[in-house]
Amino acid sequence: MWPIKKAARKTAVLTAGAVLSISLLAACNNGNNAAAPQQPKAAEQAKDSSPVVAEYEGGTITENEFNKEVSMLKFLTPQYAQMFDMDQYREVLLEQEVAYESLAQKASEAAQKAGATQAEEQLTQLKSSVDPEQLSQMLKTSKLTEQDIKDYMTRVLTASEVMKEKVTDDKVEAYFNEHKKDYTTATVRHVLIGLQSADGKTTRTDAQALKLAKEVKAKLDKGADFATIAKKYTDDTGSKEQGGQYKDQKVGNWVEGFKNAVLTQKIGVVGPPVKTDYGYHVIKVESRTEKEFKDLTAEEKDTIKSQLASQNFSNYMANDVPKMIKSKNLPKAPAPAATEGAGDATGGATSTPGTTESPGTAGDASTGKSTTESGAKSTETAPAESTTESSK
Numbered sequence: 001m002w003p004i005k006k007a008a009r010k011t012a013v014l015t016a017g018a019v020l021s022i023s024l025l026a027a028c029n030n031g032n033n034a035a036a037p038q039q040p041k042a043a044e045q046a047k048d049s050s051p052v053v054a055e056y057e058g059g060t061i062t063e064n065e066f067n068k069e070v071s072m073l074k075f076l077t078p079q080y081a082q083m084f085d086m087d088q089y090r091e092v093l094l095e096q097e098v099a100y101e102s103l104a105q106k107a108s109e110a111a112q113k114a115g116a117t118q119a120e121e122q123l124t125q126l127k128s129s130v131d132p133e134q135l136s137q138m139l140k141t142s143k144l145t146e147q148d149i150k151d152y153m154t155r156v157l158t159a160s161e162v163m164k165e166k167v168t169d170d171k172v173e174a175y176f177n178e179h180k181k182d183y184t185t186a187t188v189r190h191v192l193i194g195l196q197s198a199d200g201k202t203t204r205t206d207a208q209a210l211k212l213a214k215e216v217k218a219k220l221d222k223g224a225d226f227a228t229i230a231k232k233y234t235d236d237t238g239s240k241e242q243g244g245q246y247k248d249q250k251v252g253n254w255v256e257g258f259k260n261a262v263l264t265q266k267i268g269v270v271g272p273p274v275k276t277d278y279g280y281h282v283i284k285v286e287s288r289t290e291k292e293f294k295d296l297t298a299e300e301k302d303t304i305k306s307q308l309a310s311q312n313f314s315n316y317m318a319n320d321v322p323k324m325i326k327s328k329n330l331p332k333a334p335a336p337a338a339t340e341g342a343g344d345a346t347g348g349a350t351s352t353p354g355t356t357e358s359p360g361t362a363g364d365a366s367t368g369k370s371t372t373e374s375g376a377k378s379t380e381t382a383p384a385e386s387t388t389e390s391s392k
Helices: 016-027 042-047 063-076 078-085 087-105 109-129 132-142 146-164 169-178 206-221 226-233 256-264 298-324 342-354
Strands: 011-013 052-056 059-062 185-194 245-250 274-276 279-289 325-328 385-387
Touching (some): 059 063, 063 078, 063 087, 063 146, 078 087, 087 298, 109 132, 146 298, 185 206, 206 226
Antiparallel strands (some): 185 245
C-alpha cells in the first residue's frame, strides 16, 4: 500500500509510445537456446496493398503494418489505449516501429536466435496466465493472432539483444562504480506512520503523522519491542506481519529519503523520523553490507547490462531513427470506437510481458513494481517515463 522502494528501473523522460514497448524489452529472459531467426517480411508486404506510411533506409512501413502495431500495443497495455489514438503519439509509434525493424534487419545471428527464443517464452507465459477462451476472445476483439504477438515480441526482443551486444563488461563495471551505494544490502525494521492509515479510515496531517512517529520512537527508545510496536502502529502492510522488517534488501530499490537513512544511520540505533511521500518512517538498521563489483551475481550484472542497453535504445530512437527516415505519410487517427470488454480482459494478460524485477510479496510496501516472489505492491509507472532497463 505504501511503496518505500522506488521503481528499480531509473527513468528518463521520453514518450509514452517508447515506454510501453521498452517495457517489453525489460520483460525478457536471457534466452540463448537455438531458435529459428525471424523471417523477413517481404512475403507479407507482397500481399499488403495498403499505402506506405514511412520509408526509411532499408525498408518501408505500410498502413496495415502500422495499424497492427497500434492494435498490439493496445492489446498488451490497454491502460494506455487512448494515447495511441492521439496523433502525436502515433508519430512516435511509427518511428519506434522503424527502430525495431531496422535493428532486426542488422541483428547478428545470435541476437536473432535469442530474440526468437525469448519471444516463445513470453508467449508461453502469456498463454498460461489467461484462460484459453478468454485469450481467444481478446485476440479476436483486437483483430490479432498468437502469431502476431509472437512476431511482435520477436522483433522487440531481437532489437533488445542488438543493443545488449553493444554493452561491454567494462561499461557494466563503470556503471556499478557510479552507483555503488545502491547495491548495498541492508536488513531494517521500520514503522510507517502514513498520512493515511493502512485501512484508509484515518487521514492525518503532516503534523499529526510526525507527532505520532515521535511517540513511536520514544516507546522504542525506552526499550519497547520493535516487532510488537510495528504490528500495532505501522501503516506498511508489506512489513507489518514481519514486525516491520525487510531482510537483506538492496537499498537502491528504496525511495531517496528512506535509502539515505538506511545508508547513514548507526547500526542498531533507532533514528529520528524520516519523511517521504508516504508519511514518516521510524527506522532501525539491523545490518548493512557494502558490495564490490566482484560480489555481484550474474543476474545483477545482467540487469545493469539491460539498463545500459535500454539507454542505447533511447539514444538510437532520438539520434539515429530521425536521420534514417526518408518520408512519412501517416493518416490522422481514426475516430475512437468503443471496444466492449477488451480493456478488462486484456488487463490480465499484460502483466506477463511487462513484468520485471524488484523482488517482493503481495502487499509488500517496499516496491512500486508488479508482484514477484518476495513482495511488491503494484503501482503503475507514469506513461511519460521511459525505462532504462532493457532485456533481461
